[in-house]
Amino acid sequence: MKIPIQLSFKLFNETTTVKTTVEDLHIGQTMEMYQKVMIPLFGVENYENTILQIAQRIKEGREKKPTPLFIRVFNYVDNLFKD
Secondary structure, eight states: OOEEEEEEEEETTEEEEEEEEESSOOHHHHHHHHHHHHHHHHOHHHHHHHHHHHHHHHHHHHHOOOOOHHHHHHHHHHHHTOO
């Protein structure tokens, strides 16, 4: 079954619409549709730089390991009795 997809972007009074049909919806297909809207507005270089900045933020977020709960509880209790 073909799935119709439509992406619309309205800027002031002008609306840009990109349409396609796909067998299965994948995030890559959606991102390609956004690319077709964003590049005419902002240019290839700005689009690519923004994508790379977003990717860097995602990468940095993945590298941060959360502090285990027992360490956070220990630090909280330890700080209670320091005063």
